[in-house]
Amino acid sequence: MTAPALAVRGVSVRYGGLRAVSNVSLEVPDGKIVGLIGPNGAGKTTLVDAIAGFVACDGRVEIAGQDVTRLKPHARVRRGLGRTWQAVELFDDLSVAENVAVAIGTPSPWATVKELFIKPTLDKARVGGVLDSVGIGHLFEAMPTELSEGQRKLVGIARAFAGSPRVVCLDEPAAGLDTSETRALGLQLRGLTSGGTSMLLIDHDIGFVFGTCDHVVVVEFGEVIAEGPPHEIYANERVIEAYLGSSALRTNDPGGPS
Ligand SMILES: Nc1ncnc2c1ncn2[C@@H]1O[C@H](COP(=O)(O)OP(=O)(O)OP(=O)(O)O)[C@@H](O)[C@H]1O
Ligand SMILES: [Mg+2]
Structure with missing residues (x-):
């Protein structure tokens, strides 16, 4: 079995007394797009900062099976990590x-x-x-x-x-884009995976995330509360209650990746 492009294993980040990321584990397989969603302040950007080496963390970050947890950001870029801000x-x-x-x-x-x-x-x-x-x-x-x-x-x-890069972390790439730009971006990102590139995709536009990703991870207060394929997350009561609000999903069926 080949190692995933990116693996996050039991990662925690503290800011003083605040546990911004708490024991998060996830994998991004080669050529796949994994969504990371959760409310404001859930710890999504902090997790990307830990993956990219901009904040210290407990746990382990691996790129293509190699432990990069102690490497500086530029050394992680050399191992194949890209990110947006x-x-x-x-x-x-x-x-x-x-x-x-x-x-x-x-x-x-x-x-x-x-x-x-x-x-x-x-x-x-x-x-x-x-x-x-x-x-x-x-x-x-x-x-x-x-x-x-x-x-x-x-x-x-x-x-x-x-x-x-082998894997790219995209932090709210659709923020500021209009509906047609967002739709086009989703298709372009899917196209980029055909070359083997993997992505961790953060966005608040649920239709965009569900329509673009192969797998979705949901975080709240720094912890993973659910994960699975988009159609399962779409139907997950805890996610609906905790994050999306019952009306958000029911009135706007985002479909899934085609
Ligand atoms: N540099 C920092 N120092 C102290 N606390 C921070 C710092 N950066 C973020 N935090 C806190 O850590 C928590 C997680 O923030 P983070 O920015 O990772 O959330 P997020 O999920 O990316 O939110 P958003 O959806 O609004 O971008 C929040 O409580 C935030 O206030
Ligand atoms: Mg953020």
Whole structure:
């Protein structure tokens, strides 16, 4: 049996007296999209920070079967981990293509400093391909200041996929996108899995998560309260009570991945 692209085993994170993430375990198999949902403050971003190495945690994080729990963030990127941030930071003086180009190449602890001083060399075909994969190939030469919030978001997603990662954590990629952009993003993410890329997908848009993911994990107060395929989570009374509110699901059947 091959190791999953990402495994989180008994991970806990404390902020002072607060247990933001409590003994969470989950796996993201190769080429699959696993959704992570839960109310505001449930610990979703904190879990991604622990996976990416931005906060210390108890427990174990594995990428493709290798323990990365003690590695710095850039070393985890080198092992094949990509991520997006809830708030997108782009270099406003670089074009969209250059913003993606800086994310290609070997990450190092000095990458951020270097990026400030050195214009990235542009592999046009590769950058164009990455932009196309999230549906913004036409924005190749645009400057970030000319973009809508949704388009900035998509550039952030393109950056996460630029280094051909094995697994990507997407923190609310659909926030700021309109309905048709969200639907298109779901299809594009499904398309990216055909190359073997795996994803952990966080979003508050339940229709988007259920329609895009193979498997869904629900967290509340830092703990996993349910997990399973979308149609099971959709029907899970505890999830409906604890998170979604009975009207949210019953009036808006999101369907499942096709
Ligand atoms: N740097 C921090 N220092 C202290 N507490 C924090 C910090 N970051 C988050 N928290 C707290 O940890 C808990 C989990 O927050 P987190 O941001 O992970 O939730 P979330 O599920 O991502 O929420 P949202 O859906 O609003 O993005 C919250 O109670 C939050 O206030
Ligand atoms: Mg969050």
